[in-house]
Amino acid sequence: MLIGFIGSGKIAQALIKGFLTAGITRVESILASAPKDDFKNHTKTRDIGCRTTYFNPEVVKHSEILILAVKPPLVESVLAEIKPLVTPKHLMISIAAGITLQTMERALPPEARVVRVMSNTPVLIRQGATVFALGQNASKPDGDLVKKLYESVGICDQIPENLIDAVTALSGSGPAYTYMTMEALADAGVREGIPRELSYNLVAQTLIGAARMVLETGKHPAGLKDDVCSPAGCTINAMYHLEKHGFRSMLMDAVQLATKVSKSNSQ
Structure with a gap:
């Protein structure tokens, strides 16, 4: 070849x-x-x-x-x-x-x-x-x-080609969204007293592990999320805070905006 x-x-x-x-x-x-x-x-x-x-x-x-x-x-x-x-x-x-x-x-x-x-x-x-x-x-x-x-x-x-701009916004730009999320989570760990190098390692491995859980179990991300959320526990309270401040809709809006920009730049 x-x-x-x-x-x-x-x-x-x-x-x-x-x-x-x-x-x-x-x-x-x-x-x-x-x-x-x-x-x-x-x-x-x-x-x-x-x-x-x-x-x-x-x-x-x-x-x-x-x-x-x-x-x-x-x-x-x-x-x-x-x-x-x-x-x-x-x-x-x-x-x-x-x-x-x-x-x-x-x-x-x-x-x-x-x-x-x-x-x-x-x-x-x-x-x-x-x-x-x-x-x-x-x-x-x-x-x-x-x-x-x-x-x-x-x-x-x-x-089909008409989906390429959306894919550009989702997975093409996706590493940047992930790196920003990693940086924010690691900073949060440092704020709570975790050494920075350890904080980054924990965050990176957590994201790798979570992604592989989705790929290898075939289970819906919402179901995997529910498995982590114990009644009245720290995780469900953190989920409530993220929902209250529009975490999910913010990501969706970011992908929509990136798709729009990708379409405008196509030639």
């Missing part, structure tokens, strides 16, 4: 490591591009064992699967550069935020097979949450391949 990365930043490097660890391809079958002055990413990608190049067209010539991993403002110029070389044999997978399937398909040959992916930063530790939408020429086998690739760095599901 010949895979080419146009752009070799942190996310591209994480994907490469995931693909190699999962045995999806061999290191010699991967080629990644970056600008000449991007010494850092050239070096880090080569340290993984991959070849790199300064030239995007060289990546297209080398590859069957193309992963477009550049910043959104660069997408238009990059697609114009590689368009003459893109053929029906290529599967183009874009991880550029806000760039629609229609935008990419208009910029490429009419028969181009395009997939739009939305992931999040935990792909860096192979715990990502990823969704993808198929373009008009992409097939079910193409979708199956994308799923296989991204399951090497977390979970992956197919969705």
Whole structure:
């Protein structure tokens, strides 16, 4: 499986490591591009064992699967550069935020097979949450391949493209909501006398454990919450305080706002 990365930043490097660890391809079958002055990413990608190049067209010539991993403002110029070389044999997978399937398909040959992916930063530790939408020429086998690739760095599901902005707001932005929650809980622990390092460790492990309980038990989060709330206990009183101050609706409003912004930034 010949895979080419146009752009070799942190996310591209994480994907490469995931693909190699999962045995999806061999290191010699991967080629990644970056600008000449991007010494850092050239070096880090080569340290993984991959070849790199300064030239995007060289990546297209080398590859069957193309992963477009550049910043959104660069997408238009990059697609114009590689368009003459893109053929029906290529599967183009874009991880550029806000760039629609229609935008990419208009910029490429009419028969181009395009997939739009939305992931999040935990792909860096192979715990990502990823969704993808198929373009008009992409097939079910193409979708199956994308799923296989991204399951090497977390979970992956197919969705209609009109849900990508909501997913961007939920799981794409979700780590930031979680980090803020962690910071607040850890500060609360420090306020009550717990040493800061221990407080952060307790909070992080609590969130990991709670998340795995949802995933592994299949039980509704509300039921798991009820299991912790003893009659007249400290937890139910804390739940009452959170409900009274709109904790749940505040999170829902935040996701709604982020979805709106994501839609306005799509092109």
